[in-house]
Amino acid sequence: MSDRLVITVAGVMLAVCLVGAAAVTGIVEKQRDDLGLVVKMEGVEGIPPHVAVVTAALGTFRGLAVDVLWARADHLQDEGEYYEAQTLSEWITTLQPRFQKVWGFQAWNMAWNIAAATQVPAERWGWVRRGMELLRTKGIPLNPNAPNLYFDLAWIFQNKIGRVGDSQHWYYKARLAGEMQEVLGDLVGGKTTAEAIEQFRRIADAPDSLEELQQKRPESRVALDLLAAHGAAPDEPTLRMLGRVLMATSSMDAKALGIDKLPNGTNVGLLEAMQADKDAAARLLQDVIPYLQKRVLEDRYRMDTAEMVRVMERYGPLDWRHPQSHAIYWSERGVEVSRGLARRDNVNELMLVRGRLLMLMELLRSGRVEFDPMTNRIDLLPDPRFAGVYETAIKEAFDLIASDKGVTADMFGFAEEADLFDAYEKFLNIATMFSYLYGDQAEAKRYFGILRDLAARRGVEDLPVYSDTLENFVAMRFGGMVGVNLGDLRQVLDAMIRRAITEGLAMGDLKTFNRFINVAHKVYDRRYAVSRPGEVYVLDDTKLVDFPTLVSNSFANVLRDTSLPVLARSRMWAWAPEPMKAAVYASLAETLTAAAEAAGLDPQRAFPEPRKPADESSPAAVRPEGEGDERGAPG
């Protein structure tokens, strides 16, 4: 009897449990699908064999294995041990290939957390790269319809490398620039937007394979034979080797340091052959190199060259040595994917629009890359070519907001025009400044007009910075930018002249040098009273010397500044007009010679004695009204 009772009770419990399990199975399956936890074996494209094997072999234990790996990774990271971090990240993502957040987390963890744990720049860069590679070569290819992964990758470029929060950000920028310059060279420097895009289009239009190359351009065979004859293959190492040679031979710092040897690993035989056979060399550069560049971009960096051209057509002459260019590219890819999603309300499109505008602003502020590979010196300078692009982008954003489709803002509903006013105001401020400082007065006036209209719309048109003249605006903004006391005219002028020297002479850019000198001269001439609205000038004639002496004094101060590297000062000396050098040489010769010797430089090469100018009475090269030359040979 009791056995029967036990059997009955057990049977009822069994039935209840089975029914309960059946009831929740559907809900659990749906949750697993929604979260992307399931790796279906049937009909799935693109899963690498090792992922499929491991997933099938572990079966239900896959979740347990993942938990163990996560726990181990967390524990080791807490202990400050990172020797398994990369491998565990790979294993975790292998076991959960469709779980997007895992990819994003692991990449972020390597690029931010683990990188921050080491003080060695090369090691930090290694971790940042691992984060990028995890997304670029594995996460995104396995999850091509996951927009967040594209945005995560864009964020690494934009924030980790592109911004200044990380103490090693210059190192990252230099490594990225060096890597890309080896492959692409400098495609945008000194070119107009159209020229830069056309230059890149040649890469996008290159054949996809060697067979296609030889078929479409039979004349390239000469170049391929030349490579083969000198033990080089048409592959990435050859491309990078040639890129390094080009970088070494065009390096200004190498000339200043007296370095004239080729980089290690150079195929000297190939170079000599190229010099001897100009036709083959031309075919190599025109046919084979673009093909190699395309292959490296698509195979190593997983970037679609046709898409890169489209992005450049939309955003301007993107310099692929610049981190923001990569950020824009990956962000655009993510936007394209997200537009295909059924549920737009899951995506904060306003954030995407703002992010895009922010990246363009960064390019406007710093889109011009100055990089010297011999010393890994990198500087990011303003690039006014992006002003027009930004203006177009924000106008498009306004149109989109006003359209029927609108722009979603996640839980906040739809975006409004006012959501972008802050960004627009910042842009107009910078566009006005840069246009004025870099010589386009008409554009500066136009932007200033728009800015005043916007200020009126926002009710701040009475602020002194907006209510006075354009020149007053420039002076106030410049003073704010360089952090000087606007009431101290001498300080403002000194800051402008220093800018002319450090952005102009130090980069061999006489055009920029002259522009800043022009602005300083205008300010000096006009005698602005920037701290007291209503007064025209406060200049005390007894306190300021004449303008050329002002320039010479500032020049001398810069050359004495021991916080500036000697090499940088040497470049400034090399490009400075002879009269400027002559004005300061006597007082600085000893100091400069000592500095050069301390830095291991030949003083005669680093700071040669100036040639005597024909007319010593005025610094003829300081031409407030004229435009200087483009870069030419140093003075």
Add this chain to the structure above:
Amino acid sequence: MPRWRDRETPARRLIARLAWPALTAVAFALAGLLWRAGLQPQAISLLGMIGLTIGLFGGIALLRALFSGSHPVIAVARTIIEEAIGTRLTILLAVIVIISLPTLPLLLDPSERLAYRIQFFLAWSLSGATVLLAILSIALCCSSVCGDIDSKRIHMALAKPLQRWEYVLGKWLGVVALQAVLVALVGIGVYGFTAALARLPASDNLDRLAVEEQVLTARAALRPSHPSGEEFEKSVAATIEQIRKDDPSTFDKDPAGARQRIRSHKVHEWHTVTADAVSTYVFTGLEPKRINARLLQLRLKPFTLNSSISDAQVKFALWLNDRAYPFRDGRHEEYTLATDMIHTIDVPTSVIAADGTLRVTIENRNLVMPGEDVPTSISFIPGKGLELLYRVGGFEGNFLRGLTVMWAKLAMLAAAAVAAATWLGFPTALLASLMIYISAAAQAFFADAIDIYTGVDDAKSTLTSMLRLRIGMLAETLLGFQWWEAFKTVGSFVADGFLCLIPSFGAYDSVTQLATGRVVPGGEVWMALLILACAYPLLLLAAGWALLERRDLVGSLS
């Protein structure tokens, strides 16, 4: 089957004799071919497999020689060794070790830093081998003892002049001896491949230095000495007095607890560098000549105080024995570190003073964070938050110590398996032994998990306070008819009780110590031998013997 297949013909004997040498020769030839084809890593791996196989056979021969005596315990040990050699499971696990150990280096990413590759190899090869040998030991002990009982062989064994305790001891001793041979084999293999890996090119000079001075070495951790014990005690006493005056009721409620809290607070205060302040931490007992390394590692885990910003960084300047560090290009550079992470700063050994002290002075250079109105203080967690790692020995001796600890853990598991098999059936004995192994290996994790699950997680709790808390919780849940919560509480009692009986292998984590270049102290080795290899086996084998004595072996078969 044709009869000729059963016959032991001279030809068959010759083939059997020549089979292994022939196979070995073929393997050597293949390794040579791989080497000439430019596949050196693969050739080295194959040679490693050959070496391990030869070593295995050699080890077996050694065991047979060692256990050739006639003492009953030795005889029982010999039988289990012969069983081990004959069973498929042992062969299978041995083959897995022989194949996977040399193959693991081939799977490492060559673009990874060499130091990381070596560390990864050490950690996973030794851990993997430990797991495989643990499974082997457990399976062997359970199958041997349970097999003897189930197949009635034990009657024949006990019919001889063999006491039951000798039987139990002999089984254990045989497995322990086999474990010693296998651990030695694994050790030789891992050491050999580690040495081969260390010869590979490093990513850069720093990577090479890390391999030599942070991985293939034995480093001890040193914590700073408190500046003056007497002064500290006076300060604590003064604070206690002040609190007693200001808030006597709170103090009197729990005086011991209050004193402890004040003391902890004072220690924490000492580990804090307030804004614009300078603190000096003195490390003593360093002997530069004995250290014999170029660098020491200063490990810091800083926190910011007075800041609500979760990712605030800390900025400070460092002096070592009053010398600014680092000093580059005429400037004393500052450090800017992320909080709540361990950072390692390499410090040259040459800065240690002649008297063996290193004064580490830290000046807080934090600015006021955006959104705050006071600069942040920098705090280090007492203990692991501020320590110095310095070399105390070489890798080889450390490696041997690590293997010894590994073997001690296996000895304990063997004793547990033998004891379980004396009174349980094979499947149950196997599961029970595996449960003991997993509990020992993950004891800290399980203890934490139980606390979190029952909602009584408290890092500062003691056994008494936890008991008091749990009993209180149980009473509350029963009175409130919260049956599920009561069930959880009872379950946590049982689980905690079980975990208390099991030693924690985490306290003897020699594999991680080896992989991270930390010393396996002699004291730890002796404790492992005493507790894991002697005390626990003694208790477990005594329990197993007692159970076997009381067990009706005839009745258990019916």
